[in-house]
Amino acid sequence: QVQLKESGPGLVQPSQTLSLTCTVSGFSLTSYHVSWVRQPPGKGLEWMGVIWTGGSTAYNSLLKSRLSISRDTSKSQVFLKMNSLQTEDTATYYCASDQYWGQGVMVTVSS
């Protein structure tokens, strides 16, 4: 069945780079796009970006200068990298494909 699972560090220091991995199963990355969405504690959902089946990407304009999404189709993995992290980037980060969502990974930005 279709599954997505996020992984990455739970704690990142301010000004550092966040690297997350979304490992998918049950479908091919060349057939379905994958998006990243985040949610600060107690707040709403923020769409971050998407990688399409052909490998092209689109980003939230507010994050575009700091955000990069890439993939390794052979490993069924999608990667999120975001630099210059600040405390406001503390959130649960989800990867999603259409109706399927991962469980999310909580990332805290703190020294």
Added chain:
Amino acid sequence: DVVMTQTPVSLPVSLGGQASISCRSSQSLVHSNGNTYLHWYLQKPGQSPQLLIYRVSNRFSGVPDRFSGSGSGTDFTLKISRVEPEDLGDYYCLQSTHFPNTFGAGTKLELK
């Protein structure tokens, strides 16, 4: 970017009652292909969001017919009839017609 204005922020309801949530977009959500990519999600406490309605009015698999979506252009509504305990949580609209995609700020459906 398209701004999604979702109201109300909080919606107290009685079990068995009806709820209505509005989502208005700052520009038309009709895609050049004629489709309207407005979707509704429910997020229960401690869980990932789950898709309820896609493309305005299509119930996702397994979603009870108590949930209905309607609207066009810039004005959309999610209605829940005969509210049950498992319906409580945070509701979000999402537009994916334009990039970047944008969510509404959310509506908390809670018991009166």
